[in-house]
Amino acid sequence: MEWMIKTNVAVAVIVPCIIIARRLLLYHxxxxxxxxxWKILILRLLCPFTVELRLKNADIYGYIGHIADVFDLxxxxxxxxxxxxxxxxxxxxxxxxxxxxxxxxxxxxxxxLKKRKLYCMALPVxxxxxxxxxxxxxxxxxxxxxxxxxxxxxxxxxxxRPVILFPACxxxxxxxxxxxxxxxxxxxxHLDVLxxxxxxxxxxxxxxxxxxxxxxxxxxxxxxxxxxxxxxxxQTLGYRKAYLNVLIDLEEKKAERxxxxxxxxxYPIEERIRVMMKxxxxxxxxxxxxxxxxxLIVILNIGTAVKAERGSFxxxxxxxxxxxxxxxxxxxxxxxxxxxYACKMLRIKGYSYIVK
Amino acid sequence: METKLYxxxxxxxxxxxxxxxxxxxxxxxxxxxxxxxxxxxxxxVIKKCINKGAIERKEPNFxxxxxxxxxxxxxxxxxxLIEKMYDxxxxxxxxxxxxxxxxxxxxxxxxxxxxxxx
Numbered sequence: 005m006e007w008m009i010k011t012n013v014a015v016a017v018i019v020p021c022i023i024i025a026r027r028l029l030l031y032h033x034x035x036x037x038x039x040x041x042w043k044i045l046i047l048r049l050l051c052p053f054t055v056e057l058r059l060k061n062a063d064i065y066g067y068i069g070h071i072a073d074v075f076d077l078x079x080x081x082x083x084x085x086x087x088x089x090x091x092x093x094x095x096x097x098x099x100x101x102x103x104x105x106x107x108x109x110x111x112x113x114x115x116x117l118k119k120r121k122l123y124c125m126a127l128p129v130x131x132x133x134x135x136x137x138x139x140x141x142x143x144x145x146x147x148x149x150x151x152x153x154x155x156x157x158x159x160x161x162x163x164x165r166p167v168i169l170f171p172a173c174x175x176x177x178x179x180x181x182x183x184x185x186x187x188x189x190x191x192x193x194h195l196d197v198l199x200x201x202x203x204x205x206x207x208x209x210x211x212x213x214x215x216x217x218x219x220x221x222x223x224x225x226x227x228x229x230x231x232x233x234x235x236x237x238x239q240t241l242g243y244r245k246a247y248l249n250v251l252i253d254l255e256e257k258k259a260e261r262x263x264x265x266x267x268x269x270x271y272p273i274e275e276r277i278r279v280m281m282k283x284x285x286x287x288x289x290x291x292x293x294x295x296x297x298x299x300l301i302v303i304l305n306i307g308t309a310v311k312a313e314r315g316s317f318x319x320x321x322x323x324x325x326x327x328x329x330x331x332x333x334x335x336x337x338x339x340x341x342x343x344x345y346a347c348k349m350l351r352i353k354g355y356s357y358i359v360k
Numbered sequence: 361m362e363t364k365l366y367x368x369x370x371x372x373x374x375x376x377x378x379x380x381x382x383x384x385x386x387x388x389x390x391x392x393x394x395x396x397x398x399x400x401x402x403x404x405v406i407k408k409c410i411n412k413g414a415i416e417r418k419e420p421n422f423x424x425x426x427x428x429x430x431x432x433x434x435x436x437x438x439x440x441l442i443e444k445m446y447d448x449x450x451x452x453x454x455x456x457x458x459x460x461x462x463x464x465x466x467x468x469x470x471x472x473x474x475x476x477x478x
Contacts, residue, residue, distance in 0.1 A: 124401040125368035153367045172367055 008101075011049050012213055018045050018304050019215040025297050026222065033290035033297070035233040035279055038226035039199070041301050042219060048305045049206050101212070109208035123161055126150035126169055133181070141189050149185070157254050158184045163201070166192040180250045183235070190234045196227050225275070232280050248277055363412045364440065365433060368405050371395065373414060373433065376426040384422040 022041050129149050138147065146165060151172040159169050168188040191197070203220050210216040236244050251273065365373065371394075375387055382390075388402040397405075406424060409415040414433075416425045438453075446452040454471055 121401075121404060124398065125366075125405055127367055127371065128395050151367075 008210075012210070014045070014048050014305065015210065015213055015215050015219075018048075018301060019219050021304065022301065023218065023222065026226075029290065029293065029297070030275070031278060031282055033294040035226070035229040037294040037298065039194075039223065039230050040298055042203075042223040042226065043199070044298070044301050044305055045219065046202055046206055049210065050202070104211045105208050108211045109204070112204045112208070120161070122154050123150075123152065123167070123169055125154070126152035126167075127172070129170065137182075137185055141185075143193065145192070147189070147192060158188060160188045160191045161197060163195065163198045166197070168192075179246070180253075183247045183250045184254075186235050187231060190231045191227075194227075194231065194234075196231065199227065200224065229276060229279050232276055236280055244280060248280060251276065364436070365409070365412065365414060369409050369412070369414065370433070372402070372405050372409055372424075373426060373428075373430075376415065376424060377430045381423050381425045384417070384424055387424065 022038075022045070025041075026038060127150060129151050134149050138149070141147065148165065148167045149170070150167055151170040153172040155169060155171050157171060161167055161169065168185065170184075203223055207216055207220050232247075236247060239247075371391065372387060375390055376382060384403060384406055387406065388397070388399045391397040391402045392399070406415060406417070410417055414426065414428050416427050417423070418425070442448060442450050442453050446456070457471065458468060
């Protein structure tokens with residue numbers, strides 16, 4: 005369970021930092037900054053699986069072994085079996101956590117599959133306009149455009165074979181269609197659906213942490229902000245206004261709320277409009293600020309990771325001792341050596357545990 | 361039939377209206393060719409039509425037979441449109457159609473005949 009505790013420290017530090025920065029600077033820095041920040045954090049949350057496991061099994065015990073070598077104590081050192089580290093309480097917590105993971109992931113996947121079944125029944129759109137659009141918007145992945153009379157607002161789903169879905173009953177004019185298609189195309193280009201799946205994965209793993217859910221909701225909003233910004237980049241004021249009108253128009257017919265697709269009008273409209281009306285020039289001024297924030301979050305990420313690595317040695321050692329039922333200072337293998345000398349050596353190596 | 365048929369369900373019905381009795385497998389093949397539906401999707405839609413009483417499925421080979429005619433479905437849709445958009449008044453719908461100018465002279469005459477028959 006240690007890696008969970010350590011990554012939760014990262015969440016507890018970084019999520020509030022991003023939330024505060026977002027609150028203060030949302031209208032002053034480029035919108036694409038925010039998804040980057042969330043992605044950096046997610047990298048920290050989901051990657052430690054392998055890194056920390058390697059640390060636990062090889063590095064820590066390897067390091068203890070190395071110290072034992074230094075003091076010529078290898079024969080006397082009995083490194084604990086990793087299974088022995090599991091107390092019954094630990095096992096119980098793991099079971100509860102696992103039930104949560106399955107429950108949360110299951111509910112997301114279940115809801116998605118239900119909707120997906122509906123989306124599969126959509127009919128293809130025909131017309132020269134769509135053919136031309138497809139030709140001018142080619143990607144390595146084949147983008148499909150379909151219509152359905154079962155949805156309220158346009159949306160995109162699918163990562164490998166993305167589909168843009170239109171509400172068939174809505175009379176979307178050709179001019180407005182261009183905005184909607186452009187918006188959904190940017191979602192596909194940015195692989196936003198995949199990012200949303202990764203967000204769901206984070207929520208499933210860290211379901212007990214309310215800050216993860218705050219991240220989930222804000223990141224979903226930021227995906228839309230970033231997408232709007234890309235669509236409106238280098239566009240005239242007239243284009244911006246027309247785009248906003250379509251957005252407001254669709255907002256009236258509020259989209260169904262579902263997690264795993266990108267919808268054209270899914271999140272608080274006012275925030276989006278205010279962000280969009282900021283011109284590129286105004287936001288470029290905040291570029292330096294944005295870079296500073298990104299760097300800060302990267303440093304915090306690495307910072308919490310380093311702390312966690314040291315902490316893991318600390319925790320691991322402590323567990324060993326308590327499991328062995330011995331007092332600090334009576335670590336197997338170090339009993340017969342000069343304790344003061346051993347402590348000194350460990351401190352030199354940068355670990356602060358053994359203090360009698 | 362008192363339930364609305366969605367576009368997807370109408371797609372299946374169209375095949376049945378054209379060809380009469382068709383096996384589920386053939387419908388799936390046809391719709392895969394026409395609109396790229398998977399077999400599972402087509403079977404789901406057929407099942408929904410059965411539940412709504414629009415299709416009857418019988419052995420052998422899950423042969424499907426339409427229980428409602430195209431005219432019945434059209435009537436239902438028109439009635440719904442009139443109720444929803446024209447306060448339940450068919451004359452208003454006709455006025456709107458004439459106002460659209462999308463009708464030619466022959467179409468207008470046909471409509472007038474229809475109104476006379478109402």
